[in-house]
Amino acid sequence: MKRSNYFLIAALCSFNMAAYSQTIPVGFKNAKSKMFKDVPDRIIQKDFIKEDGTIEHKKIDVKTDYSTISEDLQNTADSLRRDANQKFSDGIGLLGKPKNIGQLRAYEINLETLEDQRELALKDAKYFEKRSKAYDYLNRTSGTFKKFPVRNAVDAEMYYNGFVKDTRAKFLSNTLFSFSSDGGKASLFNEIYVDYFGPIRIGLGAMISNKQSIEGQETVENKEEKSQDAIQRLLGGGGNGVLSASYPLFNVDNGRGFAIKFGVVPKLAVDIPKIGTENKEYGLNYNLGAEGTIFYSGENDIITFFSNFRFARISGNNVFFNNLEKDDKKSFGFNQISFGLAFSSTFRLSYNHYFGSEFVNKNFPGAISFTIIPN
Incomplete structure (x- = not known):
């Protein structure tokens, strides 16, 4: 010990x-x-219209904008999921139809490889989606009183x-x-x-x-x-x-x-x-x-x-x-x-x-x- x-x-x-x-x-x-250790610092400039009609330029650190981060991460997750499914579908089309037992065994091995590749890609998508939901939670609950905060x-x-x-x-x-x-x-x-x-x-x-x-x-x-x-x-x-x-x-x-x-x-x-x-x-x-x-x-x-x-x-x-x-x-x-x-x-x-x-x-x-x- x-x-x-x-x-x-x-x-x-x-x-x-x-x-x-x-x-x-x-x-x-x-x-x-x-949460923020995985998000790069991004400073953007936004224009705000004042009451007198003039435009004020402000620099905004979007690390404080949970909604923006959540949306960006969800878009990445959706893109990864679409690409994974598309590659899997294209791979299935290239396998061809097995005509004998020997071809069937090779077909199943190639199919398993495609499934493993898709699974890995979908894990990446799930990672981004989970982070997106986490920032959405912060967006809904930070700095406020929230009834039934957990969805x-x-x-x-x-x-x-x-x-x-x-x-x-x-x-x-x-x-x-x-x-x-x-x-x-x-x-x-x-x-x-x-x-x-x-x-x-x-x-x-x-x-x-x-x-x-x-x-x-x-x-x-x-x-x-x-x-x-x-x-x-x-x-x-x-x-x-x-x-x-x-x-x-x-x-x-x-x-x-x-x-x-x-x-x-x-x-x-x-x-x-x-x-x-x-x-x-x-x-x-x-x-x-x-x-x-x-x-x-x-x-x-x-x-x-x-x-x-x-x-x-x-x-x-x-x-x-x-x-x-x-x-x-x-x-x-x-x-x-x-x-x-x-x-x-x-x-x-x-x-x-x-x-x-x-x-x-x-x-x-x-x-x-x-x-x-x-x-």
């Missing part, structure tokens, strides 16, 4: 803290710094990340280390996969806990331990396995580092029994809620002040309530608000306050947390 990794783990453990938890991480980096998968990626990726999302991209002050419990939660289905973001996560209660013992101490384990898992992400869906409702962006994001984010979580035990019961809970983020980033995107908040109602099966030692087995309000400081959007230090029903107010005290969200 590299020395830097040892340092990272040591820094995490030194906090000895409770979980950061519920909200989906949003990238704080300035979208412009990510497609590219919009959703821009909303959550602030930029679009040219490759698939990385495996183990959002990692949450949670440490509690009770009994040295710790958990690691990670969104293993994230994908976008139109405007909806789908995340699949898993959690590992370093300490669980001993099965088969029903002592008072073990019940308390079991309850604390369940609370830790609920704070650390929801359960051993978590499926989340999210849809943005509105976005506020002043174009200078300040933004507010808010959307509905229901979650479904399951607690699978530990392998090797006789226990075959699994806990299931569903978390119906809405959440948002408010943040303000500095000019260099190094330091960000942020607040996360989530308002939710949680319910589940009997095993879920039994693990929590919640005898009435009724759903309960579980809300969270966090205030913190982020460094380069990756390292986040925050104070988390949980509130809602009497059960939550009693069992979920405020905590300091440190979160790592690798980029």
